[in-house]
Amino acid sequence: MHGDLAKKQKIYRLKRRIRTPILTIVIFGIAILYFSPILYMFLTSFKTEYQAVSPKLFFKPTLVTLGNVLSDKNMFGYLRNSLFQVFFTTFFCLLLAIPASFALAFGKFRKKTTNEKIYVWFITTILLPPVAVIIPLYTWFQRFNLIQSPFGLLIAYIGFHVPIVVWMLHSFFSDVPLSIIEAAQIDGCSRFRQMTSIAIPLIRTGIVSAGLLVAVFVWNEFFLGFNLTGNSTATLPVYMARFREQQGMFVAQLSASSTIAVLPAVIFGWMTQKSLVKGLTLGAVKG
Amino acid sequence: MKKEKDWLFVLPAILVVAVMTQVPFVLTLIYSTLRWNLARPDLPIKFIGFGNYLHFLRIPDFPKLPEFYTILWQTIVMTGSTLIICAVVGFLFSILLDHDVPGINIARVLILGPFFVMTTASGVIWKTTVFNTTFGWYGVIAKALGFTPVDLLSYHPMAVIIFLFSWQWTPFFVLIILAGLQGLSGDVIDSMKIDGANWFQSTFKIKLPMIFHHVMVALMLGLIFIVKEIGLILVTTAGGPGTRSYNLPYAVYMEIFNGSNVGRAGALAAMTVVITLLGVNLLYKMAKKRKEKY
The missing domain is CATH 1.20.5 (Single alpha-helices involved in coiled-coils or other helix-helix interfaces)
Structure with a gap:
C-alpha cells in the first residue's frame, strides 16, 4: 500500500x-x-518600401521609413490634433466627473434615491450608440462651422466620455469608508475640502487609471472624429482610414504610421487594465 | 444650504452630458419624422409622421424583403456571431491564461494587445499585410501551398468582418473573464481537486457556472461597444460588395453622408437604438433570471 x-x-x-x-x-x-x-x-516599420514588398521576417532594419513618417508635415498635424483631443478631453472629463461621482457617492439630496437615479442616468447614456446623435451634431457643426475648429469635437468627446469616468470613479469612491468623510464633516470640513483633501488622495490610482482609459478611448475614437472634423482638425484614426484605398504599395509607410498610432494606446492600455476590470465589473454588478 | 451645494458638484457634468447626448438624441427622433433632404433645398422640410420608418419597413411585394431587412439580419449575424465567438474563445483563453507558468504576464499582455489598437489601424494592417492576395501573408502562404488565393474581402466579407471583430474584442472578454477566474476562492479550487474532479468537470461544471456573471457582463458591454463599430467595416470592405457587409450604423452613416437624407437617417438611427436596447435588455433579463435561480 x-x-x-x-x-x-x-x-x-x-x-x-x-x-x-x-x-x-x-x-x-x-x-x-x-x-x-x-x-x-x-517589424515592417523598420523596413524600406522595397523590403516591405515581400513578407519576410528577417531583414536589415532601418529607421528611414519611421523617420520619413515622423518628419512628414501631414502626420505631424494629425498627431498634434490627436494629442490636443486626448489631453483636453481627459482633463475636462476628470474635472467634471470627479466632483460628480464624489457627490453621487457621498452627497445628500432631497430624496435618498436621487443619487441612485442620477447614477443610473449616467449609465444609460453609455448605452446610447453615437449614430443616435451624429445627425444633429453634424448639422450643428456645419452651421456654426465647428468642423474646422478642434473645440467642436472636443465638446462632443467630453460629453461622451464623462459618463464612463463617472461609472469607473463611482466604484472607486464607493470603496472609501463613509465614516472618514463623516469624521471630516464633523471636524468642520466643507464638502469641497472633504473631496480635495480626503477622498481624492485616497482614490488617486483610480483617478489615474480612469484618466488613462479615457485617453486611450479618445486616442482610438473613430466615428465622431471621422464625421465631425475637417482636413485641418482630423485625428490619427481618421488619417489611418485614408490608407484603405492603397493596395500594398506603401506597406512600410503604412506600418510605420500605424506603429506611431498604435503604440501609445497599447502601452497605456496595458497600464490601466487592472483598474479597468475593477471599474467595469463592479460598476456593472451594481448597475 | 448643504443640499444645494451637493447639486453644484453634479450639475456641470449632467449639463455637458445632456447637451451632447440627450438633446441630440431627442432631435434625432424629431428629425426622423421629417421629410428633410440636405441635397434638395428646393423641397421644404415637412412633417411626414412615420413616413421615413415606413420607407424602410414597408414590404411592397411580399416574399421579396427590402434592403432594410437584409441589413438588419446582417447586423444581427455580425454582432451575434462576434459575441458568441468572443465568449467561447475568450473563456478558453482565460482558462489557459489562468495557469501559473513562467512569463504568464507577458502572454497576458500579448493577448490583451489587440483590444487597445485603433480599429482603423488594425483594419488596414490586416487588409494589406495579411489578406492581400499579392503582398499579404495569406496570399504568400496560399501560393506556397499551391492554392490560388481568392480575395477574401470581396468573396467572404461577412466572415472577414466577424473574424476581425472577434480578434479585436476577444481580449476584452479575456480581461473580464480572467478577472472572474482569479477571483474564485482557493477553497473551491482545493475541494475540487480533493474530490477528484477531472479537467472537463472542473472547467465547465464548476468554474463556468461560477463566473457566468462575468461572461454576461462582458456580453452586455461587448454588445454596446460592437454595435457602435463602423471604422473597421469602412476600412476593410467599405460595406461592400454592394451592401453585403453593411451593419445598421454603417447604413445610417451612408444615408446621411452619401444620401444627405436627414429624415431617413434619423429613422434608421432611432431603429438602431431601439434594436440595441432590446438586445441589451434581453441579455440583462437572462442574467437576472440566472441569478434568481442560484
Whole structure:
C-alpha cells in the first residue's frame, strides 16, 4: 500500500514536470500568434518600401521609413490634433466627473434615491450608440462651422466620455469608508475640502487609471472624429482610414504610421487594465 | 444650504452630458419624422409622421424583403456571431491564461494587445499585410501551398468582418473573464481537486457556472461597444460588395453622408437604438433570471 502511494506521487510529480513546459509553449504559441499582425507591423516599420514588398521576417532594419513618417508635415498635424483631443478631453472629463461621482457617492439630496437615479442616468447614456446623435451634431457643426475648429469635437468627446469616468470613479469612491468623510464633516470640513483633501488622495490610482482609459478611448475614437472634423482638425484614426484605398504599395509607410498610432494606446492600455476590470465589473454588478 | 451645494458638484457634468447626448438624441427622433433632404433645398422640410420608418419597413411585394431587412439580419449575424465567438474563445483563453507558468504576464499582455489598437489601424494592417492576395501573408502562404488565393474581402466579407471583430474584442472578454477566474476562492479550487474532479468537470461544471456573471457582463458591454463599430467595416470592405457587409450604423452613416437624407437617417438611427436596447435588455433579463435561480 505504502509503495503504491509513493508511486502515485512520483507519477504526479512527473506529470507536473512535463505539464508546465508544454503549457508554457502552448500558451506562448497562441499569444504570439494572436499578437502577430501587430508584431509584424512593428517589424515592417523598420523596413524600406522595397523590403516591405515581400513578407519576410528577417531583414536589415532601418529607421528611414519611421523617420520619413515622423518628419512628414501631414502626420505631424494629425498627431498634434490627436494629442490636443486626448489631453483636453481627459482633463475636462476628470474635472467634471470627479466632483460628480464624489457627490453621487457621498452627497445628500432631497430624496435618498436621487443619487441612485442620477447614477443610473449616467449609465444609460453609455448605452446610447453615437449614430443616435451624429445627425444633429453634424448639422450643428456645419452651421456654426465647428468642423474646422478642434473645440467642436472636443465638446462632443467630453460629453461622451464623462459618463464612463463617472461609472469607473463611482466604484472607486464607493470603496472609501463613509465614516472618514463623516469624521471630516464633523471636524468642520466643507464638502469641497472633504473631496480635495480626503477622498481624492485616497482614490488617486483610480483617478489615474480612469484618466488613462479615457485617453486611450479618445486616442482610438473613430466615428465622431471621422464625421465631425475637417482636413485641418482630423485625428490619427481618421488619417489611418485614408490608407484603405492603397493596395500594398506603401506597406512600410503604412506600418510605420500605424506603429506611431498604435503604440501609445497599447502601452497605456496595458497600464490601466487592472483598474479597468475593477471599474467595469463592479460598476456593472451594481448597475 | 448643504443640499444645494451637493447639486453644484453634479450639475456641470449632467449639463455637458445632456447637451451632447440627450438633446441630440431627442432631435434625432424629431428629425426622423421629417421629410428633410440636405441635397434638395428646393423641397421644404415637412412633417411626414412615420413616413421615413415606413420607407424602410414597408414590404411592397411580399416574399421579396427590402434592403432594410437584409441589413438588419446582417447586423444581427455580425454582432451575434462576434459575441458568441468572443465568449467561447475568450473563456478558453482565460482558462489557459489562468495557469501559473513562467512569463504568464507577458502572454497576458500579448493577448490583451489587440483590444487597445485603433480599429482603423488594425483594419488596414490586416487588409494589406495579411489578406492581400499579392503582398499579404495569406496570399504568400496560399501560393506556397499551391492554392490560388481568392480575395477574401470581396468573396467572404461577412466572415472577414466577424473574424476581425472577434480578434479585436476577444481580449476584452479575456480581461473580464480572467478577472472572474482569479477571483474564485482557493477553497473551491482545493475541494475540487480533493474530490477528484477531472479537467472537463472542473472547467465547465464548476468554474463556468461560477463566473457566468462575468461572461454576461462582458456580453452586455461587448454588445454596446460592437454595435457602435463602423471604422473597421469602412476600412476593410467599405460595406461592400454592394451592401453585403453593411451593419445598421454603417447604413445610417451612408444615408446621411452619401444620401444627405436627414429624415431617413434619423429613422434608421432611432431603429438602431431601439434594436440595441432590446438586445441589451434581453441579455440583462437572462442574467437576472440566472441569478434568481442560484
